[in-house]
Amino acid sequence: xxxxxxxxxxxxxxxxxxxxxxxxxxxxxxxxxxxxxxxxxxxxxxxxxxxxxxxxxxxxxxxxxxxxxxxxxxxxxxxxxxxxxxxxxxxxxxxxxxxxxxxxxxxxxxxxxxxxxxxxxxxxxxxxxxxxxxxxxxxxxxxxxxxxxxxxxxxxxxxxxxxxxxxxxxxxxxxxxxx
Amino acid sequence: xxxxxxxxxxxxxxxxxxxxxxxxxxxxxxxxxxxxxxxxxxxxxxxxxxxxxxxxxxxxxxxxxxxxxxxxxxxxxxxxxxxxxxxxxxxxxxxxxxxxxxxxxxxxxxxxxxxxxxxxxxxxxxxxxxxxxxxxxxxxxxxxxxxxxxxxxxxxxxxxxxxxxxxxxxxxxxxxxxx
DNA sequence: ACGGACATGTAACACGTTACATGATTAA
DNA sequence: TTAATCATGTAACGTGTTACATGTCCGT
Numbered sequence: 001x002x003x004x005x006x007x008x009x010x011x012x013x014x015x016x017x018x019x020x021x022x023x024x025x026x027x028x029x030x031x032x033x034x035x036x037x038x039x040x041x042x043x044x045x046x047x048x049x050x051x052x053x054x055x056x057x058x059x060x061x062x063x064x065x066x067x068x069x070x071x072x073x074x075x076x077x078x079x080x081x082x083x084x085x086x087x088x089x090x091x092x093x094x095x096x097x098x099x100x101x102x103x104x105x106x107x108x109x110x111x112x113x114x115x116x117x118x119x120x121x122x123x124x125x126x127x128x129x130x131x132x133x134x135x136x137x138x139x140x141x142x143x144x145x146x147x148x149x150x151x152x153x154x155x156x157x158x159x160x161x162x163x164x165x166x167x168x169x170x171x172x173x174x175x176x177x178x179x
Numbered sequence: 180x181x182x183x184x185x186x187x188x189x190x191x192x193x194x195x196x197x198x199x200x201x202x203x204x205x206x207x208x209x210x211x212x213x214x215x216x217x218x219x220x221x222x223x224x225x226x227x228x229x230x231x232x233x234x235x236x237x238x239x240x241x242x243x244x245x246x247x248x249x250x251x252x253x254x255x256x257x258x259x260x261x262x263x264x265x266x267x268x269x270x271x272x273x274x275x276x277x278x279x280x281x282x283x284x285x286x287x288x289x290x291x292x293x294x295x296x297x298x299x300x301x302x303x304x305x306x307x308x309x310x311x312x313x314x315x316x317x318x319x320x321x322x323x324x325x326x327x328x329x330x331x332x333x334x335x336x337x338x339x340x341x342x343x344x345x346x347x348x349x350x351x352x353x354x355x356x357x358x
Numbered sequence: 359a360c361g362g363a364c365a366t367g368t369a370a371c372a373c374g375t376t377a378c379a380t381g382a383t384t385a386a
Numbered sequence: 387t388t389a390a391t392c393a394t395g396t397a398a399c400g401t402g403t404t405a406c407a408t409g410t411c412c413g414t
Contacts, residue, residue, distance in 0.1 A: 001277040009281055019365055032276055039402055041367055083281055087274035095266035098180045102188055103318040139282040142343045146336050153332030157325050164321045198393055218374055220395055
């Protein structure tokens with residue numbers, strides 16, 4: 001699902017400007033998706049050309065014009081069509097995970113620091129998601145709940161199993177300390 | 180962490196050809212990373228130019244030459260250097276999750292089918308990971324375990340909460356059936 | 359006076375995939 | 387004979403990010 005389609009989807013829920021769409025990505029959706037202005041504005045222009053959204057320019061005093069986009073019936077159909085396509089496979093990219101794969105090459109302290117940081121990040125994220133769970137429709141709540149469940153499991157795993165990568169490092173430092 | 184660095188990392192663990200590296204990505208690492216020949220071969224060539232890996236051509240009878248790459252001391256240093264950089268944020272892209280966000284726009288049956296499929300995929304993946312857990316060093320086991328824990332939580336959540344998105348659909352169809 | 363929010367956009371760049379090109383060997 | 391596995395590579399394309407360009411208003 002590319003940014004263009006995602007924007008179209010957001011516009012099924014409410015009219016918005018490019019700037020506002022960015023805010024939505026930075027808000028509750030932050031832990032699942034993101035998009036920069038560099039992809040949002042061109043996407044919106046393309047959708048307009050294709051007749052899937054309509055743009056109403058609102059002149060504002062003391063501010064640049066605000067371009068508010070709303071989805072057209074054709075846009076709704078196109079989005080539905082997209083949603084009905086079999087979803088492609090998830091893709092994931094985690095430098096933390098990649099780093100942990102090679103934990104045995106790193107100084108023990110560094111590994112511990114990385115895990116500490118990640119644990120803290122998970123905690124913040126879980127708080128965020130808890131809060132986000134309240135607001136929003138069923139679909140959003142479901143997705144937020146899924147994220148929460150998975151990140152909570154990740155956090156718990158880190159806490160219970162960090163010794164696996166820290167231990168190995170300790171072993172190495174213990175054998176050199178035993179000299 | 181780009182493909183080039185990932186290849187370098189794999190070469191810290193054993194010498195390999197481009198073809199073999201692809202097999203590794205398709206094997207135990209499948210659920211965490213992937214890479215196509217179109218990025219692996221150029222990466223390997225670039226690493227060679229940079230002096231981070233060395234290439235030994237093995238003439239094979241009845242097969243094209245096999246180019247086996249091994250990491251150089253400079254390569255090890257460069258990889259370590261890379262690993263010591265603070266890891267960038269995770270990025271995630273899931274069409275399933277995106278689709279679920281808009282579950283209320285979809286036919287109830289379709290949503291149920293999607294979840295059924297996802298549940299089945301999780302089951303297969305968990306089996307895979309269970310098996311992969313045994314082999315490999317501490318780092319790999321840790322990462323595989325983390326994946327397992329998170330996907331298991333995802334599966335459980337889906338099973339226990341699918342009614343949230345199926346229920347809403349049912350509600351809509353119930354009210355129209357009550358006419 | 360300065361940084362941050364509001365507001366829109368473009369161009370260069372990075373990174374990766376897909377499809378193509380080539381060709382032998384082996385098992386069904 | 388047909389498909390799969392072994393084996394390497396390139397070129398076109400897609401998709402997105404970063405950095406830049408521009409300008410106002412508001413709070414401190």
